[in-house]
């Protein structure tokens with residue numbers, strides 16, 4: 001299974017004459033998180049809704065694993081694709097467990113199997129199953145509800161997940177938490193995720209690839225680094241904003257030596273030695289991917305201090321908050 | 325005091341009449357409401373789905389409702405004759421409007437994000453209607469049923485004019501013989517019946533409304 005999505009020269013004109021999509025061609029790569037970003041009304045939602053056939057194109061084609069989705073049964077297609085919307089869309093008359101098990105039930109899973117799945121999914125999004133499974137959506141906070149929304153989209157183990165501004169209605173703290181959570185989930189599960197947002201900070205933080213749109217057309221496709229360091233045109237440049245550009249370059253380029261004020265002098269876990277000019281990005285990578293619990297920052301033979309994963313994250317979050 | 329003892333005497337002496345009229349009245353109301361629900365539910369859902377017919381259907385039921393009820397009964401007699409069926413037809417048509425309208429509004433006011441989420445997850449139209457739209461519209465539908473029930477129990481007093489009996493018989497006889505106590509002996513049970521039905525339906529509604537939706541208010 002490759003689960004690659006290819007949009008080919010897609011056009012969409014609504015009945016009232018609005019040209020929402022004007023010749024978009026883009027590939028959403030396997031197991032990557034791609035953000036579609038652009039100003040309000042540029043066609044992000046419309047493009048996303050074509051991927052699970054909630055909209056039909058005026059012309060053009062969409063292939064998943066080289067097969068046109070328009071030759072497939074739309075209901076079967078949608079059951080294979082997770083979908084999370086901005087307004088959360090949990091069903092208020094169903095318990096959390098019932099909400100999560102909707103698609104597994106449609107797919108005729110056995111009761112035992114989907115019940116187990118509900119617990120797994122709740123644990124995945126850090127909600128205690130014993131507490132939350134039998135509650136109703138309106139008994140949960142917005143952030144918790146959207147966690148359930150994510151769990152529901154993942155329940156039937158789809159390879160492709162579509163998310164339309166899933167975190168934009170949440171308070172900043174919940175949003176930050178859910179973004180981090182999504183990144184962790186993505187590291188573990190490896191899905192092909194298409195994520196619509198209008199928030200550049202969010203895109204730079206979570207995306208492997210960014211598709212930048214304006215007025216129904218694609219302006220640039222690239223990694224966050226490419227977009228920030230080589231904006232294709234003035235529109236992209238102004239959309240990113242100079243202030244954000246500098247900030248992003250600073251964090252991605254900075255080394256652990258610059259986090260001196262966050263050092264601790266003692267730790268009770270094993271630490272991996274690194275030089276002070278080791279980059280912060282690599283340090284985070286090391287900790288997340290290889291389960292390194294802490295690093296020991298050295299300059300030559302001298303030990304400058306230690307940093308744990310939590311300290312680094314705290315440092316990045318707080319310093320970024322200062323800058324913006 | 326004399327008022328009450330006179331009233332009591334009438335109730336006791338005419339008990340047989342009142343009792344059978346009460347049972348007829350319940351029967352007329354119950355059957356017509358049941359049939360009206362059976363017609364309105366699919367009709368309301370259908371016009372909510374194919375919006376094209378919503379206005380005409382609601383319009384027609386609304387016009388029928390504006391015909392004075394007495395005239396309506398009189399209207400039906402040359403067509404269907406007199407008897408229980410005539411009364412039932414009139415009562416059913418009267419009960420249709422509030423139910424159809426509430427099924428319709430109940431379903432179309434379901435939040436579009438619910439519809440989008442359900443469709444996007446791969447529910448068919450029918451599954452969506454049964455699992456999402458109907459349960460979410462349920463409190464609205466029940467409100468319509470309750471309105472229709474109270475209305476029907478009141479209008480059913482006119483069944484006596486087409487020979488279908490009911491508590492209207494008691495009231496009519498009281499009027500004819502200029503006996504206010506007999507009029508009252510017919511009217512009070514009508515009110516009690518309406519209150520009783522409304523109460524029972526409210527209880528049923530509370531039991532059947534999913535807990536998650538009761539949190540809202």
Ligand SMILES: Nc1ncnc2c1ncn2[C@@H]1O[C@H](COP(=O)(O)OP(=O)(O)O)[C@@H](O)[C@H]1O
Pocket residue numbers: 014015016018019020038039040041042043044045046047
């Ligand atoms: N159902 C529709 N009918 C007509 N125009 C629409 C419809 N849906 C969206 N549009 C228009 O298409 C354009 C793109 O909308 P949308 O994809 O929702 O933008 P975005 O998600 O980027 O904010 C907008 O101009 C919007 O008004």
Ligand SMILES: [Mg+2]
Pocket residue numbers: 044045046
């Ligand atoms: Mg949108």
